[in-house]
Amino acid sequence: MDVNELLEYAIIEAEKIIIDEVFLVKDLFKGYEWNRIPRKNRLLLGTLFLNYINKEKTFIIPIEKTSSGQQKYKKIK
Known part of the structure; x- marks a missing residue:
């Protein structure tokens, strides 16, 4: 899968997250x-996913990062 396909998959899977789940x-x-x-594609995917949720009207918000620098997200109402 290329990064755009991975992004589409991640968006679809994110819809299955329950409210208030991090x-x-x-x-x-x-x-x-x-x-x-590959690591470079995982990094790019993380950036693309963050850009997508900031740009589109989703019920997912970015919250703090982990100690290893990974972005955490939370699904809201």
Whole structure:
């Protein structure tokens, strides 16, 4: 999959998150799927996902980052 396909997949999976749930982009993928994505594409995917939720009207907001610098998100009403 290219990065745009990964972004589409992440957006679809994010719709399944329940309200008030906190998650990372990597949580939207099965462990082995995430590990198979090259690191540079994972970084790009994180940036694209953040840009998407900031630009579109979604019920997902970015919150603090983890100690390793990964962006956390929360689904709101």
